[in-house]
Amino acid sequence: MPAQxxxxxxxxxxxxxxxxxxxxxxxxxxIRLEGARRGGAAVMVTARHSDTKGxxxxxxxxxxxxxxxxxxxxxxxxxxxxxxxxxxxDGSPVRWLGTQTTCRCRxxxxxxxxxxxxxxxxxxLRRLATRGVESERxxxxxxxxxxxxxxxxxxxxxxxxxxxxxxxx
Numbered sequence: 001m002p003a004q005x006x007x008x009x010x011x012x013x014x015x016x017x018x019x020x021x022x023x024x025x026x027x028x029x030x031i032r033l034e035g036a037r038r039g040g041a042a043v044m045v046t047a048r049h050s051d052t053k054g055x056x057x058x059x060x061x062x063x064x065x066x067x068x069x070x071x072x073x074x075x076x077x078x079x080x081x082x083x084x085x086x087x088x089x090d091g092s093p094v095r096w097l098g099t100q101t102t103c104r105c106r107x108x109x110x111x112x113x114x115x116x117x118x119x120x121x122x123x124x125l126r127r128l129a130t131r132g133v134e135s136e137r138x139x140x141x142x143x144x145x146x147x148x149x150x151x152x153x154x155x156x157x158x159x160x161x162x163x164x165x166x167x168x169x
Contacts (some may be wrong), residue, residue: 005055008033008076011045014084039064041087042112043080062111072111072147103145114151
């Protein structure tokens, strides 16, 4: 396997320097690096390797809830690096992703783990107040779309594949 792309290393160092919570997932020919902040701001760098094209790296950002952002934007590397430092998007995104998704779960979803945890806490409190029972227990990443998180009442199954701490509220 070829060396990890420089963009992933640079993003990781920037996130660490600016106090982002970092998680990384690697598998054969794929890397996904994520950074998150309280308030819901997040960045994601994805890299896929092919024998013909080498590493294909993409950069995504989403602002905090208070900024009114509800979906991911695909941006250039320099815009993402600036966003990591300032939480402001300089220049226009390459593409707003909107509701475009490969998720086929037909479940309520949130674009980041932080927002999914907030929804989970709200649902659990509402259920405790009305029925005295909480059914949803945790959030998990959608298996079909890395930019979607769902809630479930199921206990964790199998080994946890994430390298990093769970996002805190």
